[in-house]
Amino acid sequence: xxxxxxxxxxxxxxxxxxxxxxxxxxxxxxxxxxxxxxxxxxxxxxxxxxxxxxxxxxxxxxxxxxxxxxxxxxxxxxxxxxxxxxxxxxxxxxxxxxxxxxxxxxxxxxxxxxxxxxxxxxxxxxxxxxxxxxxxxxxxxxxxxxxxxxxxxxxxxxxxxxxxxxxxxxxxxxxxxxxxxxxxxxxxxxxxxxxxxxxxxxxxxxxxxxxxxxxxxxxxxxxxxxxxxxxxxxxxxxxxxxxxxxxxxxxxxxxxxxxxxxxxxxxxxxxxxxxxxxxxxxxxxxxxxxxxxxxxxxxxxxxxxxxxxxxxxxxxxxxxxxxxxxxxxxxxxxxxxxxxxxxxxxxxxxxxxxxxxxxxxxxxxxxxxxxxxxxxxxxxxxxxxxxxxxxxxxxxxxxxxxxxxxxxxxxxxxxxxxxxxxxxxxxxxxxxxxxxxxxxxxxxxxxxxxxxxxxxxxxxxxxxxxxxxxxxxxxxxxxxxxxxxxxxxxxxxxxxxxxxxxxxxxxxxxxxxxxxxxxxxxxxxxxxxxxxxxxxxxxxxxxxxxxxxxxxxxxxxxxxxxxxxxxxxxxxxxxxxxxxxxxxxxxxxxxxxxxxxxxxxxxxxxxxxxxxxxxxxxxxxxxxxxxxxxxxxx
Numbered sequence: 277x278x279x280x281x282x283x284x285x286x287x288x289x290x291x292x293x294x295x296x297x298x299x300x301x302x303x304x305x306x307x308x309x310x311x312x313x314x315x316x317x318x319x320x321x322x323x324x325x326x327x328x329x330x331x332x333x334x335x336x337x338x339x340x341x342x343x344x345x346x347x348x349x350x351x352x353x354x355x356x357x358x359x360x361x362x363x364x365x366x367x368x369x370x371x372x373x374x375x376x377x378x379x380x381x382x383x384x385x386x387x388x389x390x391x392x393x394x395x396x397x398x399x400x401x402x403x404x405x406x407x408x409x410x411x412x413x414x415x416x417x418x419x420x421x422x423x424x425x426x427x428x429x430x431x432x433x434x435x436x437x438x439x440x441x442x443x444x445x446x447x448x449x450x451x452x453x454x455x456x457x458x459x460x461x462x463x464x465x466x467x468x469x470x471x472x473x474x475x476x477x478x479x480x481x482x483x484x485x486x487x488x489x490x491x492x493x494x495x496x497x498x499x500x501x502x503x504x505x506x507x508x509x510x511x512x513x514x515x516x517x518x519x520x521x522x523x524x525x526x527x528x529x530x531x532x533x534x535x536x537x538x539x540x541x542x543x544x545x546x547x548x549x550x551x552x553x554x555x556x557x558x559x560x561x562x563x564x565x566x567x568x569x570x571x572x573x574x575x576x577x578x579x580x581x582x583x584x585x586x587x588x589x590x591x592x593x594x595x596x597x598x599x600x601x602x603x604x605x606x607x608x609x610x611x612x613x614x615x616x617x618x619x620x621x622x623x624x625x626x627x628x629x630x631x632x633x634x635x636x637x638x639x640x641x642x643x644x645x646x647x648x649x650x651x652x653x654x655x656x657x658x659x660x661x662x663x664x665x666x667x668x669x670x671x672x673x674x675x676x677x678x679x680x681x682x683x684x685x686x687x688x689x690x691x692x693x694x695x696x697x698x699x700x701x702x703x704x705x706x707x708x709x710x711x712x713x714x715x716x717x718x719x720x721x722x723x724x725x726x727x728x729x730x731x732x733x734x735x736x737x738x739x740x741x742x743x744x745x746x747x748x749x750x751x752x753x754x755x756x757x758x759x760x761x762x763x764x765x766x767x768x769x770x771x772x773x774x775x776x777x778x779x780x781x782x783x784x785x786x787x788x789x790x791x792x793x794x795x796x797x798x799x800x801x802x803x804x805x806x807x808x809x810x811x812x813x814x815x816x817x818x819x820x821x822x823x824x825x826x827x828x829x830x831x832x833x834x835x836x837x838x839x840x841x842x843x844x845x846x847x848x849x850x851x852x853x854x855x856x857x858x859x860x861x862x863x864x865x866x867x868x869x870x871x872x873x874x875x876x877x878x879x880x881x882x883x884x885x886x887x888x889x890x891x892x893x894x895x896x897x898x899x900x901x902x903x904x905x906x907x908x909x910x
Contacts (some may be wrong), residue, residue: 283445291437299426306422307385310415319392321346322408326394329357329406333398340366353389353411357396359404370411377416381423387412452479458486466837467494497872501833503865504854508828511853514589516565517572520829525588525596526647527850531825532600533645533728534881536714536765537796538735539584539600540643540728543607546654547575547595547614550663551632558627567625571595574617578610584798596654601732604638604668611636611666619664633663640669643728685730685739688717694746695724696754697907698762701878701900709878709898710761710792710820713751714907715743724909740767741776748791752783754910755790763792765824768799771806777813784817792820792842797827800839808838815840822878828854828866836873843876848887848901851879855894867895 325346332338339357347355347368356367375382391409395402454470461468467490474480512524520528532539549555549571555564572587572595579585579597588596597614599607618634625632637657641650653669661667688694695718698711717725734743744766751762770776784791793814800807800823811821820842827850846854854866870877882888882901891899 283449284441287441287445288438291441292434295430295433295437299430303385303419303423303426307387307419310419311387311389314389314410314412314415315392317351317392318389318408318410319394321352321410322392322394322406325355325408326396326406329396329403330398334401334403336365339396343368351411351414353409354391354407355409356407357404358407360402365404375413375416377413377420381420382416385419387415387419389415448476450474452482455479455482455486458490461490467491467497493872497837497869500865500869500872504828504833504869507854507863507865512829517569517589517595519572519587519589519595521588522590523853525586525590525598527847528586528598529641529650530647530849530881531847532598533641533643533647533650535643536727536731537767538731538740539796541603541641541732542598542600543602543604543638543640544650544654545597545599545607545611545614546590546635546637546639546658547571547597547618548635548637548658548661549593549618549632550635551627552593554631555625555627559625563625567621567627568592570621570625571618574621575614578613578617582607582610583802594658601735604640607638611638615664615666629664635661635663635667636665637661637667638669643726682733682737684717685734685737688746694743694750695909696747696750697724697909698760699900699907700905701763701898702904704892704897704899706904708761709876710763712763712765712794712900713747715747716909735767738769740769741773743767744770745776745779748780748783751791752787755787759790761790761792763794763820763822765794765796768795768802771795771799771810772803774806774809777810781813781817784814784819787819789818789820792822794822794824794845796825797823797844798825801835804835804839808835811839811841815842824880833869836870836875840873841875843878843898844870845878845880845900848879848882848891848899851877851896852887852890855896856890864894 325342328342329339332342343355343357343366346352347370352368352370354367354369357365359365389410389412391407393405393407396404396406450472454472458468458470469487469490470483473483512520512527514521532542534540549568552564555567559567572589575587575595575597579587579599582599582602584600586596586598586600588598590596615634615636619629622629622632622634635658637654637660639650639653639657641653645653657667657669695716697714697716699714700711701709703709715727715731717730734740744764747764751764754760755762791814793810795807814821821839823839823841823844826844826846851866855863867877876898877896878898878900879888879891879896880900882891882899882903885903888899888901888903
């Protein structure tokens with residue numbers, strides 16, 4: 277029970293007792309007054325009537341007439357005239373009449389009307405004693421009226437008191453609500469500063485202490501976040517141009533060609549500047565560096581409209597631009613623009629075009645390639661390129677193969693015969709955390725096709741969302757059979773189309789917290805608002821949301837606070853580089869930042885035992901890769 281409710285209950289009970297006690301005392305006082313009034317009226321009547329009876333000088337008929345006249349007024353219960361020996365001379369008793377006051381009310385109190393008495397005499401000769409008892413009915417009626425008035429007053433006072441108490445407590449305890457919100461926010465890894473400082477000394481101190489704590493926690497997060505970004509920059513960024521370096525290219529290329537999505541196919545545009553020695557002689561070292569920076573700026577300007585483009589400086593004279601999910605035809609305009617802009621940069625530097633020249637080459641990579649084969653293809657393509665020209669190597673699918681896969685996709689989605697391969701994610705004690713689902717198709721030859729071979733085609737056909745729904749439906753049925761926890765990678769198209777969420781709600785309610793949904797870090801940054809909304813929906817239904825292919829290259833990692841993923845998946849080599857320097861000394865900034873948000877880190881692509889053991893030593897507890905388990909068909 278909240279403090280507000282406890283204080284409200286205690287004060288309400290106290291005020292109820294006080295008000296009720298006052299009302300009871302008032303009613304008792306009224307009852308005593310009514311009883312005294314009955315006796316006083318009876319005594320006054322007895323005194324005045326005894327004087328009148330004295331005038332009758334003992335004549336009974338006359339006295340009875342006088343008694344009848346007084347009794348018939350209706351205010352008396354009985355009038356009795358007794359002689360000096362106590363024998364009745366004359367009496368009038370009121371017959372019982374219907375009681376106007378409720379019986380239950382009369383039973384609440386004790387009201388007895390005492391008889392008033394007076395001596396009756398004729399001169400000095402005593403006649404008898406007159407007793408008068410007032411009728412109690414009128415007192416009951418008056419007391420019942422008083423009771424109703426007290427009851428109404430009680431309710432009015434109680435309501436006014438309750439309302440006043442409510443607003444007073446809200447005013448006094450309002451600051452505690454802010455403190456509670458701060459505490460809950462800290463538990464959810466949100467950093468809220470309360471600018472409304474209360475006047476109450478105790479609450480003021482608590483508020484200021486909470487603000488101080490939140491500021492410290494926020495500073496720790498931002499400090500570690502900055503350290504992670506700086507370390508990433510140190511490891512994977514070229515210091516001159518700000519592009520990724522060769523190490524970053526190798527890491528990203530491996531991730532792309534092993535991807536189970538549309539990025540498994542794409543284009544790599546290579547840029548070679550010939551004549552760096554001549555440029556150094558003509559411009560000097562600093563001038564040559566400025567020329568390379570000029571090239572990088574023109575490249576960046578040319579590709580800025582393309583999402584997920586990776587810009588790499590391969591070595592001193594070579595640049596690489598990776599266009600995931602695109603074809604050579606898609607980048608023709610960009611390629612020509614880069615060549616034109618680069619030649620203009622050389623011209624502005626007033627270099628000899630015979631000695632300083634540009635070579636551009638474009639190759640396509642696909643899921644069946646390896647990192648080494650792609651690099652070899654880049655070198656061959658550049659070697660075959662002419663000076664100040666563009667060399668293109670096509671590695672597109674044959675038309676018949678494209679057509680076969682298109683037909684296969686359409687039939688699979690129509691008949692809902694999609695297949696999944698599951699790869700287990702383990703914790704450090706080899707217990708299953710979840711199983712990640714990979715899409716598989718089976719061709720006419722009964723050969724299994726990995727996702728990387730057909731996902732680019734899925735994207736071109738606009739079937740991303742339809743395929744995602746098929747995978748989710750398949751996973752739902754599998755969960756019912758096996759009670760396993762399944763993780764599903766979603767496309768950017770599914771997240772961006774919020775109309776899918778209503779369809780998904782029914783699935784979430786039927787799978788009882790057995791689903792995890794993942795989106796790549798690059799896709800997330802493209803639609804952050806929709807992703808946060810989706811993650812909130814999934815988590816509210818008791819399921820999980822995770823980030824795949826996480827790297828710290830973003831300029832701002834604060835989106836993790838809003839997103840609150842259950843886990844992030846990080847390439848094992850990248851994770852090892854980020855956590856350990858060359859000397860083996862641990863750099864735990866990434867872990868501190870991620871763990872401060874209660875996010876699990878899962879090392880992916882674990883293929884060597886030494887890598888797993890090294891990561892375990894630095895505190896990584898969750899692993900995924902062929903070393904532990906390969907994807908198995910279900």
